[in-house]
Amino acid sequence: MSLLSSARAATGRPSDEPPPPDDLVVVPARHPWRWVAAAAVLVVVAQFLHGLITNPGWDWGTFFGYFFEKSVMDALLVTLQLTFAGAILGFAGGVVLAPMRLSKNPVLKSVSWGFIWVFRSVPLLVQLLFWANLGYLYDRLQIGVPFGPGFFSFETSTLVSAFGAALLGLALHEAAYAAEIVRAGILSVDSRQLEAAAALGIPRLRQFRRILLPQAMRAILPNAANELVNLLKSTSVVYVLAIGELFYQVQVIYGRNGRVVPLLLVATVWYVILTAALSVLQHYVERHYARGYVR
Amino acid sequence: MSLLSSARAATGRPSDEPPPPDDLVVVPARHPWRWVAAAAVLVVVAQFLHGLITNPGWDWGTFFGYFFEKSVMDALLVTLQLTFAGAILGFAGGVVLAPMRLSKNPVLKSVSWGFIWVFRSVPLLVQLLFWANLGYLYDRLQIGVPFGPGFFSFETSTLVSAFGAALLGLALHEAAYAAEIVRAGILSVDSRQLEAAAALGIPRLRQFRRILLPQAMRAILPNAANELVNLLKSTSVVYVLAIGELFYQVQVIYGRNGRVVPLLLVATVWYVILTAALSVLQHYVERHYARGYVR
Amino acid sequence: MIELTGVTKSFGTLEVLHDVDLTVPAGSVTVVIGPSGSGKSTLLRCINHLEKVDRGRVRVDGELIGYRRVGNKLHELSERHILKQRRDIGFVFQTFNLFPHMTALQNVLEAVGKEAEPRGRELLARVGLADKVDAYPRQLSGGQQQRVAIARALALEPKLVLFDEPTSALDPELVGEVLDVMRDLAKAGTTMVVVTHEIGFAREVADTIVFLDEGRLLEQGPPAEVLDNPQHERTKAFLSKVLV
């Protein structure tokens, strides 16, 4: 809202009583409580930060000593690699599994349902241990006639490397979650949109890719970001495979020197920074998919 | 599709050539590949189960010995308590935070944004350690003039019990995630719905409760279930506070007897069962909120 | 009574309403006609403050909509106050905007509360939907949905009702029935503003007809004057195309 142009008053409109409201200055709604609330929040945050900075318990010297330390940076890279690979594989799986679960085909539906059920409920830790230690349970994997003779066989302990096991576990785990995220997005799209697409004779795959998914994106994105942040932190579970990601690395370090707090803080602050970066990205992607929904 | 009633043929319709298609039997679309796929899936699952049952590595004796063991059952109860309390507190928080983040009020918006950012990115482990060890960083918490004299003060080490710390951490952590889930749901609702509600002069809170939330539910539910399953498993992080939940308990046992695989399986199978129960519940709740969306 | 003075509204660079002055006397029916995209819907939306005007004022029953005057200043009202003002203004959307998760009856009762159930049923019966009270919007035909939307707007017994093409999905029989409903409302002193493309309907229902083109109010007057003896070239051209 802007001030009214006083030019309008000069157009010679009859100046009856009360004076035409056009002459009046518009005052935007005032919100005194906002300021009180803002002040209160600022005080609390300031006090907390003050405590953080001045309290010797946090041991900022150690924190800064390790924050950019080489092994930490290397570990951060591993974390990012695992996160990205897990997210991409996971969402690729989810985009396949979600329409399967919604399809009318009972086989596809059950397979998808079963997959989601199992891989959502088995703890990532257990899955990682399972994949990394396949050799513990199965000495050899063989391809061949079911319950019959085999053609090829592998030694399982050489089949899956630690990093491979981590990726496999993360991907399967994420796919199960992503499938439900995508399904929620699809459910949120007005069914008339698909009818319109069907009436135009657009092929199924294209319907999904061009009509359904872009509209579902609005409901998918915040959840996908949730899952990504979660994944970023979940990668710490790969510590069981002795893979040097961020959280593992700080554990190794505080295992050595006993300075738990500043080192946990190193990992935490990195997570906070990465999440902030992700949030900024999320903001722009959300804005992109909000086009056409202005009103 | 049913068979055509042959009565129609008897109504005396002119029997021109070719015979009126009404006499024809309708054959539903056949899907031979479905059967192939179903068979393939069944074989793989059967082989896996066969391997599971016959492989001595799984040590089923130990598994069954501990599956209903009293300390495991007690731990399961703790897990369920933490999960339910975390979920309820978390979603209560999320339902408040999501509209805050979407509101036009800049203070509410920033507070919500900040909350989500911080509590989503700080690892639960770190949060739990923080709340449980508040005393390490702050000897006393005081209520009073900021940066000035205090009126009341507590000894922090007595303030928060281990279980309290676990609850607080879980609730804050879940609230941040739930907020984004609810926000995604809200975004998926057609904005014209809110316009209609506004045009009817329905108060804001009621708009949210009666118009927005029930429609958002379709997109919220699968994600809420995701989060709940995740929470069920995340509770295992409370091991850092030595709270005897399920995963902690099986660790205690295999720490003594060294039978890692069957005991991890005890926890896993419980998770799988609980997730299945949740999925059934989810199915009915989703169906409830799908009413009115039949077409 | 509604009073619009100098109402101007733009979307980006597109001026959709330009300096519209309009007075609607209490208890009268004003019909807005005009080509597609001329700003009719936007005009209605400005009246109940669903769209904030860029310049000008909107008054209903002497009360400023969306603002409160204190001395020589206009204070924006809080959302809560605006919502209260809207309870006196019924609105029938061009796209109906029914709540999909509620049955027809629930849609009608949402703003008035469950106590009003008899009245809600009566309203639905009046628009010919006695047998569809428990149907969800997706199970209703276009015309049935439109009638639910009308019943919903009337349930609050508003002093003023804004209709955005209330008969677009209705067959000739029902148009007659809706006309009856409107006549009753007018008799009870309700003020109405109706956007429509059906000139026949406009002629039947209107006390005043207003012709809008490209956001400008070109002509206004009683139906006989505007429809049969238009002054403006644009109006003439427009009306000449009416199929009879």
Next chain:
Amino acid sequence: MIELTGVTKSFGTLEVLHDVDLTVPAGSVTVVIGPSGSGKSTLLRCINHLEKVDRGRVRVDGELIGYRRVGNKLHELSERHILKQRRDIGFVFQTFNLFPHMTALQNVLEAVGKEAEPRGRELLARVGLADKVDAYPRQLSGGQQQRVAIARALALEPKLVLFDEPTSALDPELVGEVLDVMRDLAKAGTTMVVVTHEIGFAREVADTIVFLDEGRLLEQGPPAEVLDNPQHERTKAFLSKVLV
């Protein structure tokens, strides 16, 4: 050419279409009129198999819709085949159902591909939307959205077009323009079925008029016969209500 034989369709216990037989010759325009809720939209939806009929057959150009005949058996077609059949059948929805995340032009081009851009622009221009090609549906007025929906259905150059109240949101001028578009289509040999409430429009456009009531096809014939000299009591009652 369309041929419906004994088409019956129920939603739950509600029989919406009852034993409908209808033949629409190639290149002709058939207008379906009838009260709200009589099953007009459902009839159109059955023709392009958006709704599966419970009994009876639908043929377009001699080809069964949704089924393939092998010997004395009817095999349900796979979704892929049905989608292919639909590419020859244009459909304009009563609720438009535009894709909200695409501009007007993108909506029109979605099914035909980007190569057809000149044709898409031309179609939009023909319905008076040359300046709105890049607007999103939410930025368009009701009538503008309806015109985009028409252009979208025509972009595929279908042999058959099903219009569900294509002029409900249009002003009299535009109705005339849409009429012109239809005449051109008819000249090019396109078959059309049009559901409408505007009797004037029906009279102008129709080769055959069909009157539907409570799912039954009560009357059909050329406009002069059905409109001016209806045989059935129900038709007479219905038409008597038309506002002129």
Next chain:
Amino acid sequence: AAPDETPKAAAAIDSNTGQTVKINDGPDQQRIVPAKVDAIASQVPEAVRTKGKLVIGVGAAGAGFAPLAFTATDNKTLIGSEPDIAVAVAGILGLEPDLQNTSWESLFIGLDSGKYDVGASNITVTEERKQKYDFATYRKDELAFEAKKGSGWKVTGPQDVAGKKIAVGSGTNQEKILVEWSEEAVKQGLPKVDIKYYQTNQATYLALGSGAIDGYLGPNPTSAYHVATAGETEIVGTYSGAGSTLQGKIALTTKKGSGLVEAYAAAVNELIKSGDYQKILDRWNLAGETVDTSEINPPGLPIEGK
């Protein structure tokens, strides 16, 4: 009820003597609690004395590390040599022992915050840790190489570990030795050791079982216990920590400057003198780990180059 674990869990074979030692892993521990020794008790700072109890932190949450610190068959009670030593020390100091089981992280935070008066959790003295904590040693570690049963592998020196994948705990004596051996192997022109740091024993043991690693260099007592209970692995070589340039030592840990460390050392020395010390270690089959005297802040493992 818990399945019968007696055949394995109750017995551990002493790797030195080959004798079977019966381990009591039930909740009823009948711990050795010596009487208060006033001369030593008076060294305890005033604040702790008035509190009347000694809060003992043990970082064995979850799996723990049997037989040093783990959970009894009731799945609640914390047992093992570490709690035993700490409880005995509390007895000499005339304080009520308050055993608290927690995670490794919480243990250190708790020590810093003064929540725990002492940490008894198989903590090795290192130079880095000495910057923050005071140590009173009570045990040394014997080391053992553990490998999958039937591997046919024997470890006697650097040449045997060259090129192998071996797990070790970070910040331990074992790590230091393994790193030295790896460097030694490289000097001899052999490939270096592929060192893996698993954060939990269960992951290590699973990796061992599945062939993901060739061996695990850990404290002899826990390895011996695991070999005896799980029965899937064997010890393929032991190594005395004393044989290297610097003996790794396990110590009672307290916050630097808390003033408690002298009392702890004196109490441990008293235990050694009275013979209770030997009895406690024997109980857990740790006869090979004894020290002659408790030292305060001895030279620790060196600071790792960053």
